[in-house]
Amino acid sequence: MDEIKPEDELRVYDSYVAGRLSAGLAAGVRTGLFDTLHAKGPLTRVELAHATGLHERGVRAWLSAMVAGQLVIEAQPGSYGLSPVAARDCVRDQPGSLAGLIDMEIENFLSPALIVEGLQEGGPCVYGNSDPWAEHATDPAKARSFSDAMHAISMRPAEALAQAANLTDARRLLDAGGGSGTISVALARAFPKLHCTILEIAPVLPHIEERAQEEGLSEQISALEGDLFADSWPGDFDAVLLSQILHDWSDEEAVRLVRRAFQALAPGGTLLIHEKLVTQDGGPLANGLVNLDMLVWTEGRQWSADELESLLKDAGFESVDVTATYGYWSLVAGTKPS
Ligand SMILES: C[S@@+](CC[C@H](N)C(=O)[O-])C[C@H]1O[C@@H](n2cnc3c(N)ncnc32)[C@H](O)[C@@H]1O
CATH class of the missing domain: 3.40.50.150 (Vaccinia Virus protein VP39)
Structure with a gap:
């Protein structure tokens, strides 16, 4: 077997796991998490769960994933807002937003x-x-x-x-x-x-x-x-x-x-x-x-x-x-x- 280059060590695992970011992005657009953080943030996870009517445990998992993906930032300890690029591209009705594109993933995800x-x-x-x-x-x-x-x-x-x-x-x-x-x-x-x-x-x-x-x-x-x-x-x-x-x-x-x-x-x-x-x-x-x-x-x-x-x-x-x-x-x- 040819030698694996150091930069390729995680290529397969990273490719496998990347789909979670895409899916989390679409879920955040559809449920209004991005819109709510944009309109009312920074918010704690409890405040975000209340504002969106979503389950607190789900919101916690989503926030952790989106912070790791650099789409959400922890503005102060325990309080979350959108990164500048998420505020531009993930919020509905913003000029040039990608929300309409991302939203279609819910029904037509390239599974x-x-x-x-x-x-x-x-x-x-x-x-x-x-x-x-x-x-x-x-x-x-x-x-x-x-x-x-x-x-x-x-x-x-x-x-x-x-x-x-x-x-x-x-x-x-x-x-x-x-x-x-x-x-x-x-x-x-x-x-x-x-x-x-x-x-x-x-x-x-x-x-x-x-x-x-x-x-x-x-x-x-x-x-x-x-x-x-x-x-x-x-x-x-x-x-x-x-x-x-x-x-x-x-x-x-x-x-x-x-x-x-x-x-x-x-x-x-x-x-x-x-x-x-x-x-x-x-x-x-x-x-x-x-x-x-x-x-x-x-x-x-x-x-x-x-x-x-x-x-x-x-x-x-x-x-x-x-x-x-x-x-x-x-x-x-x-x-x-x-
Ligand atoms: C990929 S979209 C491109 C839309 C647009 N040109 C753009 O770049 O945003 C392809 C478009 O072709 C249109 N289309 C598909 N079949 C067509 C046909 N037989 N005659 C005319 N338009 C058609 C679709 O309705 C769709 O709007």
Whole structure:
């Protein structure tokens, strides 16, 4: 047997135990523990148990685990508050909070059993045998919780994408599979002359209209019911955005999606691909692990910068450029020749 490097000594045990932090995080979001600590902390464990209506023993265990995970801090002996990053990311209704994403773990936790099912059947299997998008069409609550999760995961990257994208001269953008419009909102803010059309399936249209209205951007954002897999998309756009779309579909479908985007663009138009890319060695870990989410939720996988560059060039795009934007996110942009 090859020698185990000292830094690998605990790799398997640490990987095994890491799931508890993720589960504790989701439980804290769902039961309002993070919200309560944010609104009323610092609190003792007894005060926190009373304020949330939860069992004192459970709250004690949760606090100990979250202190170890550095999401909760013991502000004074026996009195607990949130760490700055937990106050930003784990509390509902905070701008850019990840709470909507984390909350979905309660119903759709990426459990070992689900991954085993994906391994055996090839997925997607998050809703049993049902296609996830068809399931959203029949179950508005699921569609809403998915839109909220996408909003949570995309909000901060959206700001960074808007800064990295060169859309100064663009007037019409197609946000294909744009969810509730999180990225279109950031783009519309950054480029006041830009109009964004969000092509989505029917259950998501009300979420788009609500968000555009809430943000005061109804003039700049419109929802269009449509199918990514229709023979063609509406045309003559200055820019097309595919954010977290290519990773939802098979490699063959991804080729077709990029070709449809090419057709939907006016000459000189820009394709923007927004994804969490993986490198040759499969990392970073956070992006490599998303392949498991893709297995159980979709037909796709995470892409590398080189693969996307080839995909775009093969479809006819030129001047393909890759920019790291926020955290684990990147923007791959290409131009349709004039
Ligand atoms: C992973 S989400 C990405 C959402 C958004 N682009 C973002 O980055 O936050 C994929 C989106 O594709 C939409 N979608 C799935 N199938 C579709 C189809 N056939 N036509 C149009 N949109 C579709 C889903 O409703 C969902 O909002």
